[in-house]
Amino acid sequence: xxxxxxxxxxxxxxxxxxxxxxxxxxxxxxxxxxxxxxxxxxxxxxxxxxxxxxxxxxxxxxxxxxxxxxxxxxxxxxxxxxxxxxxxxxxxxxxxxxxxxxxxxxxxxxxxxxxxxxxxxx
Amino acid sequence: xxxxxxxxxxxxxxxxxxxxxxxxxxxxxxxxxxxxxxxxxxxxxxxxxxxxxxxxxxxxxxxxxxxxxxxxxxxxxxxxxxxxxxxxxxxxxxxxxxxxxxxxxxxxxxxxxxxxxxxxxxxxxxxxxxxxxxxxxxxxxxxxxxxxxxxxxxxxxxxxxxxxxxxxxxxxxxxxxxxxxxxxxxxxxxxxxxxxxxxxxxxxxxxxxxxxxxxxxxxxxxxxxxxxxxxxxxxxxxxxxxxxxxxxxxxxxxxxxxxxxxxxxxxxxxxxxxxxxxxxxxxxxxxxxxxxxxxxxxxxxxxxxxxxxxxxxxx
Numbered sequence: 001x002x003x004x005x006x007x008x009x010x011x012x013x014x015x016x017x018x019x020x021x022x023x024x025x026x027x028x029x030x031x032x033x034x035x036x037x038x039x040x041x042x043x044x045x046x047x048x049x050x051x052x053x054x055x056x057x058x059x060x061x062x063x064x065x066x067x068x069x070x071x072x073x074x075x076x077x078x079x080x081x082x083x084x085x086x087x088x089x090x091x092x093x094x095x096x097x098x099x100x101x102x103x104x105x106x107x108x109x110x111x112x113x114x115x116x117x118x119x120x121x122x
Numbered sequence: 123x124x125x126x127x128x129x130x131x132x133x134x135x136x137x138x139x140x141x142x143x144x145x146x147x148x149x150x151x152x153x154x155x156x157x158x159x160x161x162x163x164x165x166x167x168x169x170x171x172x173x174x175x176x177x178x179x180x181x182x183x184x185x186x187x188x189x190x191x192x193x194x195x196x197x198x199x200x201x202x203x204x205x206x207x208x209x210x211x212x213x214x215x216x217x218x219x220x221x222x223x224x225x226x227x228x229x230x231x232x233x234x235x236x237x238x239x240x241x242x243x244x245x246x247x248x249x250x251x252x253x254x255x256x257x258x259x260x261x262x263x264x265x266x267x268x269x270x271x272x273x274x275x276x277x278x279x280x281x282x283x284x285x286x287x288x289x290x291x292x293x294x295x296x297x298x299x300x301x302x303x304x305x306x307x308x309x310x311x312x313x314x315x316x317x318x319x320x321x322x323x324x325x326x327x328x329x330x331x332x333x334x335x336x337x338x339x340x341x342x343x344x345x346x347x348x349x350x351x352x353x354x355x356x357x358x359x360x361x362x363x364x365x366x367x368x369x370x371x372x373x374x375x376x377x378x379x380x381x382x383x384x385x386x387x388x389x390x391x392x393x394x395x396x397x398x399x400x401x402x403x404x405x406x407x408x409x410x411x412x413x414x415x416x417x418x419x420x421x422x423x424x425x426x427x428x429x430x431x432x433x434x435x436x437x
Contacts, residue, residue, distance in 0.1 A: 010227065012254055016234045020241075054223075083226035086219065104230035109237045 002120060005029045005046035007037035007063065008081070009055050013104070017050075020109045021116070034058030038066055041073045048120060050112075051098075053082040053089065061092060068097040077119050081112065144210075149203040154196055161196075165189055220399065224265055228258040268400040272383060275407045282411055286435045287326040289361050290319050290354055296333045297352060300341065309341045309348035309367075316355045323435040324412040332405040332416075336365045336428045339401065344369030344425065360414070360431040368425035372418075380418065381406040405430075 004026045008014045011032070018028045029044050031037035034055040041049060049067070053060030060082065067073045077099040082089070085103045093101050099119055102112065136153035140146060147153055172182055232255060239251035274280040297311055304311050322329075340350045344367040353364040372380060383403040409416040409430045420426035 010231065012231045012258070013234065016231070016238050016254075020234075020238060083223050083230060085222075103226075105226040105233060109234055 001025065001027050002048070003027045003029060003044060003046040004048050004050060004116065005031060005037065005040055005044065006050045007031045007034065007055065007060070008050070008052045009033055010052070017109065017112070021113070024113055026116075032056075034060065034063040037063055041067055041076065042070065045072070046076060048116060049076055049078045050081050050116075051078050053080060053084050053093070061096065064093065064096045064098060077122075079115060079119060081107075145203065145206065148199065149206060151200055151203050151207075154200050154203070158193065158196055161189065161192060221265075221269070225262060228261045228265075231258045268404060271404050272400050275404065280407075280411070282328065283325040284323055285326060286321045287324055287329065288319075289322050289329070289363060289432065290315055292326060292330050293333055293352060293354060293363065296330060296337060300334070300337050303338075304341050304350070307341055307344075307348065309344055309350055311337075311341075312349060312351045314351060314353045319354060319356055319361060321435045322361050322432040324414070324432050325408075328408045329412070329432070332408050332430065333363070333365075335401040335405050336430075340365050340367035340369070340426070340428070343367060343371075356434075357431065359434050361434060362429060362431050364427060364429040366425065366427040371422040371424050371426055372420040373422045377420065381416075 004021060006014060006018060006021075006028055008017070008030075009032050014030055014032065018030055021028050029040055029046060031040050035057045037049075037051070037055075038058065040046075051060050051063060055063065058066075060080070064078060064080075067076065067078060074097075078097065080093045080098045080101045081104055082102075083104050090101045100115055102115060107115075134156070136147060136150055136156070139152065140150040168185070172185070235251050235254045235258070239248055239255075242248060242251065271280065293315075294313075297313065300311065337350070337352070341348070344350060349368055351364075351366045353362075353366070355362045355364075381402050383400060406416050409432070412432055414430055414432040416428070416430040418426055418428040
């Protein structure tokens with residue numbers, strides 16, 4: 001079973017997306033802030049990380065940067081799942097090594113699932 | 123293209139134009155260009171007079187120097203005004219960014235919750251989904267309301283009732299409403315009310331808005347380390363309401379902006395995702411319009427105290 005780390009501070013989203021992905025057959029590891037997210041990434045070695053950009057304590061950009069700097073976690077694909085959609089945010093994320101950038105309100109749960117499956121196949 | 127007299131007059135009505143853009147007359151580019159025009163015409167006439175009457179040369183030089191200096195300073199002010207206008211424009215686009223982000227969060231929540239609810243066949247679980255939908259809906263409503271309030275304040279169209287209100291009752295009621303929220307944030311709310319307090323003269327609904335705003339801020343910014351103290355006391359002819367937290371505090375350089383519209387502290391995106399930076403702007407407008415006073419003290423890392431005072435109702 002593939003493991004997905006979901007770093008998201010909005011509890012409602014964490015719950016709905018989490019439940020949905022579990023039903024789709026993934027193991028979900030939840031992190032409600034950037035710091036916990038980084039620790040869990042190193043400890044649990046997930047197959048994929050879903051990352052929000054606005055997070056308490058450590059911002060999503062910083063999390064992404066540190067994930068990619070760390071030997072242990074740099075090869076884990078990261079999908080950005082956020083409500084920011086400025087082109088600078090998209091550019092910065094991709095530059096830092098994110099695989100895909102998704103705007104939450106534009107995506108249905110099935111869309112997100114599709115992107116996850118695609119990314120895991122690659 | 124034909125212009126009516128009224129339209130031509132409008133072109134020269136610099137005072138109302140400047141008012142529209144919320145800048146002073148001396149920052150209004152068309153007015154400044156008009157002045158430059160006048161000075162240039164004046165200079166030409168003056169040179170003509172000088173030329174015909176043979177003034178001593180040093181006076182001519184001095185005059186030209188003086189005029190050049192005036193033209194330079196006016197140009198400097200014009201450049202500055204354009205920068206100011208550009209800044210306002212920038213603030214507007216930043217505002218649209220903030221709004222779209224803030225509205226998107228509950229929208230995404232709604233979208234995914236409805237997605238899930240449609241896939242769910244267990245009837246009992248559907249109720250949970252409805253609760254989430256309701257919560258997110260209220261969040262959006264609050265955002266939109268704040269935007270409407272702000273635009274009413276700006277257009278001077280917000281009307282206030284003047285009624286005798288019991289501030290203590292209002293504050294107690296709002297604290298009740300916030301107990302669950304405070305608990306979920308690990309924050310304790312303590313009260314310190316003077317025994318007998320006279321009534322104040324204000325609009326009860328709007329004052330409630332101020333109290334909930336201050337209390338909600340105090341709880342949100344003291345997350346995980348908190349105690350919030352609400353005090354009510356009487357000074358000479360006013361009632362003093364104080365809400366003190368021991369939360370993240372406000373950095374020195376941000377203090378002057380705290381009541382400005384759309385201002386959100388640099389730290390705030392880091393700590394909290396909610397809000398558009400309208401709450402304190404609206405609160406200040408309400409207290410000012412009620413003949414009261416609102417202010418705060420804060421130290422970064424130690425906490426903030428916000429307080430307001432309202433005039434006591436005449437006997």
